[in-house]
Amino acid sequence: MRRLPLCLLIILCQSVTADSPPLPAQPNILFVLTDDQGWWDLGMRGNKDIETPVLDQFAEESVDFTRYYAAPVCAPTRAGLMTGRYCFRTGLYNTRFGGDTLGINEITIAxxxxxxxxRTGCFGKWHLGKYAPYQPHLRGFDEFLGHYHGHIDEYDYPDQIVHNGKPVEARRYVTDLFTDAAIEFIEAGDDRPWFCYVPLNAPHSPWVVGTSHDGQARGDVLIAKYLKKGLALREARIYAMIDIIDENMGRLLETLRQDKLAENTVVIFMTDNGGVSRHYKAGLRSNKGSIYEGGVRVPLLVRWPKQFPAGGEVAAQCSHVDLFPTFCELAGAAVPDDRKIDGKSLVPLLRAGMGARHHDYVYHAWDRYFPNPDFRWAVSDQRWKLACQVARTGSAARVSADPQISSNKPSRSKWQLFDLQNDPGEKTNLAKAHPKTVDRLRVEFLRWFEDVTDGVTYQPVPIPIGHPSEPVVEIQPSWAKWQGKNIEYVFRGYDWDTIEGWKDKGEAATWNLDVLSPGTWEVELSYGRSARGGGTLRLSVGDSVVECSPPPTPTADVFERTVIGRLAIDKGEAILKAEVVSAHGTELIRLNRLFLRRIEP
Ligand SMILES: [Ca+2]
Structure with a gap:
C-alpha cells in the first residue's frame, strides 16, 4: 500500500511534463547562493526566532526542494555548481592550500x-581558484566583483576585493556591496538574456555585522534584537547577517519587479553547505563539514512565475550538481557530451512542482587532506543513508599543503545506517538490523568513489606565472610545502597567513610554479621581524638565486614589503624555494607573502 501513492506521483509528474507547452526560451537566471546558512536558518523551516520575511514569502512563490544536498563545505559545492560534476572529478579536493582550484579543463556553466x-556576471565569493587563468572573469563571467578565497576578514569595509582580475578598494557592508553590483549588472541589460550569479559570502565567519563608520547603527540594532530573544552572541551575529541577506534578497526581487523582469527571470536561492548556527537546528544532526543531514542538506527554492507552480514541494533527493544541466536546459544549451556530468536537470520536477524520485543515489565525502573512502563519507537512496564520520586528530593549524593519504582502515563498526524517511534526525543506527542494505550502499559508495577519483591527481595546482592578465603574482604561504624542525604555516585568513619559525640552516618552504613564458621577475618580500631575531634568507628558482637580510619591522606581526632582487625563470614547471642561510634569536622572519613582478624584456 505504501508504494501506490509513489507510483501515482511519478505518473503524474511525467504526464504534467509531457503535456505541458514548451517553456519560454532563454529566461534570465538570478542565482543567489549564501555561505554557511543552514537548512534551519529560515523562518519557513519553523525557526521562530530568525526573521527572514522576504525569503519566507519567496518560498511561497517557489518550488521547495526538501531533500536537496550540497557538499559538506564551500569549494566542493561550488565546483559541483559550476560544472555539474562531483568535485573530485574536477581535481578540487580542499577549501585551502591551492586544493580549492577548479581544474583548468573543466567547463563552467558561465x-x-x-x-x-x-551576459554573465558573478558577484561575491568565487573560491575556485586564485590565480589567472583560474579566475572567474577568465572562466566565462563577463563581469566579476568579489573575492577568490574561502572568506575575507573585513565585512564592513571589505578586504581582498577584486574586479575582473584587478584588486580594488571598496566600502559598504559586503552583502550590500555585492547586491549593488548585481543590480547594476541586471540594469545594464541589453537584448541578451543574463545569468547573474550572486554567491554572497555571508553568514560565513568571522560573523562581522558592524558598521563602524556609520555609528554601528544597523549591526548593533540587529544583534541587540536577537540577544533580547535569548540567543548567544555568536548566534545573534549569524542571525543578524542573515537579516541583511534577507533584506538584500528583497532588493534583488524588487529590482526584477520594478524593471518588469520578474516573469522572465528564474530565481534560485540555495546555500552552499550545512549551517554553522546552533540555536535552532530543525531536528537535523550536526553542522557544516559533516556528512550528516545538518552538514549537507540545504534549502533550494526556485521561482519562475506562471511556469513553476508556486508552493510546489519536491521530496525527491536532488543534488547541487543538478543545477548545471538545469541551467543548460533553461538556456537551450547542450550539456557537454565529452565528459561525465553527474547532475540531472531539475526542470521536469520544477514544472510538476513535485516528484518523489530523481537520483537513485547521492554521495558525500570530505577529508580536508585527500579524497578518502573511509574517513568521512555517506551515500543515500530515497529512504536509507549509510554514513561514516571518523574524527581526525591533529592540529588544523599545521596542516600541510602536501596531501597525506590517511592511514584510516575501513571499519564496518563505524558505519551507521539511518532511515531518513522515519528518522531524518539520524538518531537511530539501524546498521545491525539491515546488513544487506549496509552492503548495498557501501558497494555503491565505493563504485562511485573509484569512478570520480579515477585518473585524477590531487595536488595544489602549480601557481601560474607569466599569464598576460596577471603581471604581479602574489605567492601565498598556504600554497607552500615546508620542511624543517621549527618552521610552520600559520593560518590567519589568507592575507595575514605566515610561514614562521625559521631557525635552522636549511629549513625551507617551496612552491610549485607553472611558468607560462620565460622572463625575469622582481621579487618583493612581505614579512615581519622582531629585533630579537634575524638572519639571511635565500630565494631561488633553479640556478637563479637572491639573498636578503631583512631589517626588523615594528613587531613580528607588522608586515612590511621590501624588494629583494630579481630571478630569471625559464618556461615550464619550476620550484620556488625560500630557505634559511643563517638565523639568530627568535626566528629569521615571519614570511607573509611574496610578490613576483614581471620585468618587461
Ligand atoms: Ca560555505
Whole structure:
C-alpha cells in the first residue's frame, strides 16, 4: 500500500511534463547562493526566532526542494555548481592550500551560458581558484566583483576585493556591496538574456555585522534584537547577517519587479553547505563539514512565475550538481557530451512542482587532506543513508599543503545506517538490523568513489606565472610545502597567513610554479621581524638565486614589503624555494607573502 501513492506521483509528474507547452526560451537566471546558512536558518523551516520575511514569502512563490544536498563545505559545492560534476572529478579536493582550484579543463556553466548568448556576471565569493587563468572573469563571467578565497576578514569595509582580475578598494557592508553590483549588472541589460550569479559570502565567519563608520547603527540594532530573544552572541551575529541577506534578497526581487523582469527571470536561492548556527537546528544532526543531514542538506527554492507552480514541494533527493544541466536546459544549451556530468536537470520536477524520485543515489565525502573512502563519507537512496564520520586528530593549524593519504582502515563498526524517511534526525543506527542494505550502499559508495577519483591527481595546482592578465603574482604561504624542525604555516585568513619559525640552516618552504613564458621577475618580500631575531634568507628558482637580510619591522606581526632582487625563470614547471642561510634569536622572519613582478624584456 505504501508504494501506490509513489507510483501515482511519478505518473503524474511525467504526464504534467509531457503535456505541458514548451517553456519560454532563454529566461534570465538570478542565482543567489549564501555561505554557511543552514537548512534551519529560515523562518519557513519553523525557526521562530530568525526573521527572514522576504525569503519566507519567496518560498511561497517557489518550488521547495526538501531533500536537496550540497557538499559538506564551500569549494566542493561550488565546483559541483559550476560544472555539474562531483568535485573530485574536477581535481578540487580542499577549501585551502591551492586544493580549492577548479581544474583548468573543466567547463563552467558561465562558459556554456555565454556561448548560448547570455551576459554573465558573478558577484561575491568565487573560491575556485586564485590565480589567472583560474579566475572567474577568465572562466566565462563577463563581469566579476568579489573575492577568490574561502572568506575575507573585513565585512564592513571589505578586504581582498577584486574586479575582473584587478584588486580594488571598496566600502559598504559586503552583502550590500555585492547586491549593488548585481543590480547594476541586471540594469545594464541589453537584448541578451543574463545569468547573474550572486554567491554572497555571508553568514560565513568571522560573523562581522558592524558598521563602524556609520555609528554601528544597523549591526548593533540587529544583534541587540536577537540577544533580547535569548540567543548567544555568536548566534545573534549569524542571525543578524542573515537579516541583511534577507533584506538584500528583497532588493534583488524588487529590482526584477520594478524593471518588469520578474516573469522572465528564474530565481534560485540555495546555500552552499550545512549551517554553522546552533540555536535552532530543525531536528537535523550536526553542522557544516559533516556528512550528516545538518552538514549537507540545504534549502533550494526556485521561482519562475506562471511556469513553476508556486508552493510546489519536491521530496525527491536532488543534488547541487543538478543545477548545471538545469541551467543548460533553461538556456537551450547542450550539456557537454565529452565528459561525465553527474547532475540531472531539475526542470521536469520544477514544472510538476513535485516528484518523489530523481537520483537513485547521492554521495558525500570530505577529508580536508585527500579524497578518502573511509574517513568521512555517506551515500543515500530515497529512504536509507549509510554514513561514516571518523574524527581526525591533529592540529588544523599545521596542516600541510602536501596531501597525506590517511592511514584510516575501513571499519564496518563505524558505519551507521539511518532511515531518513522515519528518522531524518539520524538518531537511530539501524546498521545491525539491515546488513544487506549496509552492503548495498557501501558497494555503491565505493563504485562511485573509484569512478570520480579515477585518473585524477590531487595536488595544489602549480601557481601560474607569466599569464598576460596577471603581471604581479602574489605567492601565498598556504600554497607552500615546508620542511624543517621549527618552521610552520600559520593560518590567519589568507592575507595575514605566515610561514614562521625559521631557525635552522636549511629549513625551507617551496612552491610549485607553472611558468607560462620565460622572463625575469622582481621579487618583493612581505614579512615581519622582531629585533630579537634575524638572519639571511635565500630565494631561488633553479640556478637563479637572491639573498636578503631583512631589517626588523615594528613587531613580528607588522608586515612590511621590501624588494629583494630579481630571478630569471625559464618556461615550464619550476620550484620556488625560500630557505634559511643563517638565523639568530627568535626566528629569521615571519614570511607573509611574496610578490613576483614581471620585468618587461
Ligand atoms: Ca560555505
Amino acid at each position: 562558459q556554456v551560458l555565454k556561448q548560448a548568448g547570455y
